[in-house]
Amino acid sequence: MPDRTRSEALFERACAVIPGGVNSPVRSFRSVGGHPYFVTHGEGAYVWDADGNRLLDFVQSYGASILGHAHPSVVRAVAEAAGRGTTFGAPTEGEVLLAEAICARVEGCQQVRLVSSGTEATMSAIRVARGYTGRSRIVKFAGCYHGHSDGLLAGGGSGVATLGLPDSAGVPAGAVAETVVAPYNLIPELDDQVACVIVEAVAANMGLVPPDAGFLEGLRSACDAVGALLIFDEVITGFRLSEGGASAWSGVRPDLWCFGKVIGGGLPVGAFGGRSDVLAVLAPGGPVYQAGTLSGNPLATAAGLTVLETLDTASYAALSGRVAGFAGQLQSLLTAALGKAEQVDGAGRPVEARVPVVGPLFGLFFVPAGSGQVRDYDGAEASATTGLYSRFFRAMLDRGVALAPGPYEVAFPSMAHGDAELADTLDVASEAIVDALAH
Numbered sequence: 001m002p003d004r005t006r007s008e009a010l011f012e013r014a015c016a017v018i019p020g021g022v023n024s025p026v027r028s029f030r031s032v033g034g035h036p037y038f039v040t041h042g043e044g045a046y047v048w049d050a051d052g053n054r055l056l057d058f059v060q061s062y063g064a065s066i067l068g069h070a071h072p073s074v075v076r077a078v079a080e081a082a083g084r085g086t087t088f089g090a091p092t093e094g095e096v097l098l099a100e101a102i103c104a105r106v107e108g109c110q111q112v113r114l115v116s117s118g119t120e121a122t123m124s125a126i127r128v129a130r131g132y133t134g135r136s137r138i139v140k141f142a143g144c145y146h147g148h149s150d151g152l153l154a155g156g157g158s159g160v161a162t163l164g165l166p167d168s169a170g171v172p173a174g175a176v177a178e179t180v181v182a183p184y185n186l187i188p189e190l191d192d193q194v195a196c197v198i199v200e201a202v203a204a205n206m207g208l209v210p211p212d213a214g215f216l217e218g219l220r221s222a223c224d225a226v227g228a229l230l231i232f233d234e235v236i237t238g239f240r241l242s243e244g245g246a247s248a249w250s251g252v253r254p255d256l257w258c259f260g261k262v263i264g265g266g267l268p269v270g271a272f273g274g275r276s277d278v279l280a281v282l283a284p285g286g287p288v289y290q291a292g293t294l295s296g297n298p299l300a301t302a303a304g305l306t307v308l309e310t311l312d313t314a315s316y317a318a319l320s321g322r323v324a325g326f327a328g329q330l331q332s333l334l335t336a337a338l339g340k341a342e343q344v345d346g347a348g349r350p351v352e353a354r355v356p357v358v359g360p361l362f363g364l365f366f367v368p369a370g371s372g373q374v375r376d377y378d379g380a381e382a383s384a385t386t387g388l389y390s391r392f393f394r395a396m397l398d399r400g401v402a403l404a405p406g407p408y409e410v411a412f413p414s415m416a417h418g419d420a421e422l423a424d425t426l427d428v429a430s431e432a433i434v435d436a437l438a439h
């Protein structure tokens, strides 16, 4: 067992002054057991904890980092920007450059407004959709996470699902009264009260659940039929699956996009965008209010722009190719170990592993033998309740590989995860699964 003395001491101090010891519940180890490691620094694919242990990091700030930690170009861009002043409350060229870079890469996205988090992006996009259509109702999907604004905290994935809070205390019933939650991968019936349908085009907050063939196309036509707007929450998939994100990947064009994570290069940024005629409802030109003191912050735009300019079609293809091969091997070795240990689920059925991959993202589910890929939140939940993810997670962490501390998260290999890192991960996984099944 690695030494964790300093992390433990920091966590104890944190718990005294920070609720639960963490500033975002997904960072707590509640769902996997134990306490979080505290990070001192990172480089490329690795982070070091407060006790000096090196961890091969598949968390990568839940997808905010795609080049790997402390990429020299990003560090330089941020340092240079900081030297010029960190925030002004007046427009800067960096905002124009980042907006241009986003619109140039995402076909059909004509304008974007920058905000400081994914939560703000989705919250504001919904407000735009309601303002544009003059309707109140919104449709979201069970297991899709769209940040923590009141109206979207229903049937969430990620931390919400892990904590078993499908709705959060403190959210008045009225705030979600106009939010309809539908099962993922089923096209809901819409009517002319619906302002918008918001969806993770590839769901990545209930593990990794790709859309079935025809699902996104079906949403597009269902929205068109009733005059509702289609919103792709691409906070994870944007500039992650490919340069054009999930809309390029799927060929389906939404009316509004939400971005975050990758576009900030590790600093706080979000963006929402779409057709100019839709965004014309925003203040100052239109009646929909939206604002932010630090929106389009110079450090964040410098970091984000550097990331987008560093990536190209070839880098995405190379990473996706590496991960696809790796995921297949991981699935086979886990399934073989589960079979050898004669592992069964609560209903006595033999268990197999599923390692879904979309672009460079991969997930991990434990499912009854013979079942197909997980397609919705019920499937993800059934996998999580086997408890196998938590045991595997701890066995991996003890051996220096950091997966996300929860069964509803996905893994975020970065551009710095090369063949050597992925091969090491497979070696560690073959030991860790045996250990996990023995306990």
Ligand SMILES: *Cc1c(COP(=O)(O)O)cnc(C)c1O
Binding pocket: 116, 117, 118, 119, 120, 122, 145, 146, 147, 148, 200, 205, 233, 234, 235, 236, 260, 261, 270
């Ligand atoms: C992370 C995430 C959000 C929220 O972004 P924050 O920056 O954490 O507020 C919204 N939607 C999706 C799909 C996400 O993964």
